[in-house]
Amino acid sequence: MLNESTLPFFPRRANRLVGLSLATALSVAFAAAPIPALARDKPAPAKDAKDKKDAKSTEDSAQDAGKKDKKAGKNDKADKSAKPDKADKTDKAGDRGDSGGSGKPEQLGTYGEWGAYLAVSGRDKTCYALGQPKDRQPKTKLKDTPGYVFISSRPGEGVRNEVAINLGYATKDGSAATAQIDGEDWELITKGTNAWVKDQGKEKEFVGALRGGGKLIVKAASSKGTTTIDTYALKGLSDALARVAQECK
Incomplete structure (x- = not known):
């Protein structure tokens, strides 16, 4: 049977649940259901030796490219000081709630x-x-x-x-x-x-x-x-x- 003290974000109402059918009790209990964990919370799959070597090579290449980008980026620093377009903010807000x-x-x-x-x-x-x-x-x-x-x-x-x-x-x-x-x-x-x-x-x-x-x-x-x-x-x-x-x- 349900233990009301274990239910999430749910006030204890044991007296009110007495006599309810199991289906009704579950309906009440799950009304405050939490959101499930997402894929991003999963542990990363284990990598073998070859994967680690390839990953190291990719990382080294990325670091070299990053150094070049950083040097080139100094010339563009003045451009980055410009304020973002107001219309962009409106678009982002619309993206968040377009479908309700x-x-x-x-x-x-x-x-x-x-x-x-x-x-x-x-x-x-x-x-x-x-x-x-x-x-x-x-x-x-x-x-x-x-x-x-x-x-x-x-x-x-x-x-x-x-x-x-x-x-x-x-x-x-x-x-x-x-x-x-x-x-x-x-x-x-x-x-x-x-x-x-x-x-x-x-x-x-x-x-x-x-x-x-x-x-x-x-x-x-x-x-x-x-x-x-x-x-x-x-x-x-x-x-x-x-x-x-x-x-x-």
Whole structure:
């Protein structure tokens, strides 16, 4: 059952939730849903020796070019002192809000243990499924820190079903974590407060396992070494993702 104390940005109203059906309770709980972590928050993929050598060569070339540009730039310094065109400022303001939308999530529906959401900011559109763990172990102070699983799509960036697992606490960047779907283990890697599928090439397969699974168990550790085990029910996720796909084609 939902623990009202774990809900994000949400006043405690336990008395008002007593007697509500699970679907209604989830609808209320997810009304203040957070925005999912984005791809820029992901850990960078590991590079092999050849990639590192090529990157070093590219960096050296860039530094040489930068020195030449800096020397040439001295002659243009006077031109840079000119004030920017007022019309440019107007154009930039228009770009931010041409399509409307404040970025605040709008709930599209509740499906079992999951919710489907839409967030629009300017021309950017994000749709995502969101679920909370039914249980967190051990019962330390981290038990009251909200965790979430986001599966998001951003059609403007060509992103479909990107998985981000928010742990609700700081981790040691690059540390290992695991996700278990009905007994099958998947490797995760952490950065900040999030965990991601370590092998991004397997993310589609991972989402497929979530769709057809019954239970997800996420095991990770905080930056202080405290290990947590979050258990999610996957009932309704497949329908939530179908709604996400419908909204963000």
